[in-house]
Amino acid sequence: SAVISQKPSRDICQRGTSLTIQCQVDSQVTMMFWYRQQPGQSLTLIATANQGSEATYESGFVIDKFPISRPNLTFSTLTVSNMSPEDSSIYLCSARGTGQFTEAFFGQGTRLTVV
Amino acid sequence: GESVGLHLPTLSVQEGDNSIINCAYSNSASDYFIWYKQESGKGPQFIIDIRSNMDKRQGQRVTVLLNKTVKHLSLQIAATQPGDSAVYFCAESSVWAGSYQLTFGKGTKLSVIP
Numbered sequence: 727s728a729v730i731s732q733k734p735s736r737d738i739c740q741r742g743t744s745l746t747i748q749c750q751v752d753s754q755v756t757m758m759f760w761y762r763q764q765p766g767q768s769l770t771l772i773a774t775a776n777q778g779s780e781a782t783y784e785s786g787f788v789i790d791k792f793p794i795s796r797p798n799l800t801f802s803t804l805t806v807s808n809m810s811p812e813d814s815s816i817y818l819c820s821a822r823g824t825g826q827f828t829e830a831f832f833g834q835g836t837r838l839t840v841v
Numbered sequence: 842g843e844s845v846g847l848h849l850p851t852l853s854v855q856e857g858d859n860s861i862i863n864c865a866y867s868n869s870a871s872d873y874f875i876w877y878k879q880e881s882g883k884g885p886q887f888i889i890d891i892r893s894n895m896d897k898r899q900g901q902r903v904t905v906l907l908n909k910t911v912k913h914l915s916l917q918i919a920a921t922q923p924g925d926s927a928v929y930f931c932a933e934s935s936v937w938a939g940s941y942q943l944t945f946g947k948g949t950k951l952s953v954i955p
Contacts, residue, residue, distance in 0.1 A: 727887075730884075732884075757941050759942060759943075766849055767849075767947075767948075768930060768945045768946060768947050768948050769885070769930070769945040770945075771942055771943075771944070774942060818884055818885075820943075822941055822943075824941065827873050827890065827892055829875050829887045829890055830875070830887075830932075830943055831887070832877075832884030832885045832886070833884050834882075834883055834884045835882075835883070835884050837882075
């Protein structure tokens with residue numbers, strides 16, 4: 727199993743600003759993902775963070791709004807840009823091995839409130 | 842795309858009873874399924890998984906059943922305890938898509954009555 731550390735764990739931000747969330751895994755992993763979870767709802771995939779190349783975004787999410795970096799096999803960042811109150815949510819980092827039948831591990835999440 | 846904004850369904854169970862949480866999935870090509878438990882303020886935690894070539898798998902106090910014919914997954918928790926109170930999500934993946942991403946179900950909130 728992998729241990730994933732996310733920071734910050736929570737933040738309150740002013741609208742129009744940006745926040746960068748960091749995700750550190752305690753071992754090298756092939757796959758890293760970023761999810762959004764709005765209160766009382768399920769997890770929605772934002773993007774797959776690709777090491778050494780641009781992230782792969784899901785429908786409804788764009789790079790200008792959610793730029794992602796992945797400089798190596800243990801670290802990734804997600805930036806929420808030009809925030810509005812609608813961006814208030816929990817953002818979760820996840821990591822998974824390349825085996826076909828391997829579970830994904832999650833960080834504890836970053837609870838973002840935009841005021 | 843985003844999930845529809847609905848409140849999570851809730852299952853209330855008496856302590857000591859068995860719990861059954863159900864999940865319907867949509868992708869007939871999915872070949873791997875996972876149940877996660879999410880406690881308040883925490884990230885999802887792996888409970889148990891099952892591959893599509895199986896229809897049942899047991900863990901400690903938990904059993905997952907898979908019915909591919911009707912695309913249905915269930916999680917059974919034996920002798921439910923207060924510490925089992927959480928939101929439970931099923932997740933599916935399909936290697937044929939080539940991305941190893943997980944798609945999550947809507948979730949069920951389990952409340953254990955002491």
